[in-house]
Amino acid sequence: MASQKIIDYYDQNSESLGQRYELSSFEEIHKSILHFLSPPPKRILDIGAGSGRDAAWFSNYGYQVTAIDPSIKLIEFAKHAHREKIDWKIDRLPKLHTVRKNIFDIVFVSAVFMHLNKKEIEQSLQIIHNLLSNEGLLIVSIKSEKLKDTFLFFDVDITHFTNCCLSLGLKILFQTSESDVYGRQNVTWHRLVFQK
Numbered sequence: 324m325a326s327q328k329i330i331d332y333y334d335q336n337s338e339s340l341g342q343r344y345e346l347s348s349f350e351e352i353h354k355s356i357l358h359f360l361s362p363p364p365k366r367i368l369d370i371g372a373g374s375g376r377d378a379a380w381f382s383n384y385g386y387q388v389t390a391i392d393p394s395i396k397l398i399e400f401a402k403h404a405h406r407e408k409i410d411w412k413i414d415r416l417p418k419l420h421t422v423r424k425n426i427f428d429i430v431f432v433s434a435v436f437m438h439l440n441k442k443e444i445e446q447s448l449q450i451i452h453n454l455l456s457n458e459g460l461l462i463v464s465i466k467s468e469k470l471k472d473t474f475l476f477f478d479v480d481i482t483h484f485t486n487c488c489l490s491l492g493l494k495i496l497f498q499t500s501e502s503d504v505y506g507r508q509n510v511t512w513h514r515l516v517f518q519k
Contacts, residue, residue, distance in 0.1 A: 329438055329475055330393045330415075337396035341374040345404065347504050349380035353433070355499055356462055359516050360384070365428040368454065370416060371435035375401025375409070381431070382407035389422060391415070417446035419454070426456050433464040436484065437476045444479070445487050452491045452519065461493060461517040468510050481513050493517040 333340065350357065363385030369378045372390035374397065382388045388408075392398050393415035402411060412421040416432075416439060430451050436444055451461060465479050485495060496516040503510035 332475065333394035334396040337394060337400050341397060341400035341404065344374035344376055349377050352504055353377070353464070353514075355501065355514050356497065356516055359460060359462065359497065360429070363387075366426070366456075367429040367431060368422060368425070368427040370419075370430065370432045370451075372401060372411075373397055373434070375405040377431065377433060378409050379405035379407045382409050386429075389425070389427070391419070391422070417443050417450055419450055422454065423450070425454060427454050427459060428456050429460045429462060430454060431462045434466050436463065437466050437468070437479050440477055441480070441483065444484060448484075448487050448491060452493065455519040457519060459519045460496075461488070461515075461519075463513075463515045463517075465513040465515070466510060467513060468507075479513075481515075485515065488515075488517050493519055 365386045367381050367386045367388050369381065369388060369390040372378045372392045375390065378388050378390035378401070389410045389412065390401070391412045391414045393413065395413055398411050398413060414421045416435060439447060455461065465481065465484070467479065468476055485498070489495065494517060496518055498515045501512045501514060503512065
């Protein structure tokens, strides 16, 4: 799971990070997966909701939104920045204790899996699989950043990630790699969509 050191980093930098996340729109960041979002009503779980930008977009689109983040301070920022009807919860992968009994039509996970090691990713995907409705979608964005040393990120093996999803019976609908919207040359984003 995301270590306490990582959560502390997000708590301590919640204001500056939250403001940065809000600089770009949901449509700009996630344009390659927009056509997979079927019309509401749908139940969506936003894991790693951060500033609340994406959760707010989903709510305005007409989805019933549950948004999760382990950073108390980021959730406070999100609640202040976005007044939409969103069910905010403090939780983290791979536990997700607060939603274990729920079922969702879409599970949306952006910029989270790079905080988990391989074992935690495998555990998380099993739990997410159990949360998905029949034909439900798992929509994922994984950040790959070329850094020598950092306590924040793991280098996610996209092939291993995909194989874990396939082994659970998920079908891959879409996969692409994109440059960073903010122009960071050392950052690549991997977008994937799976269906149960």
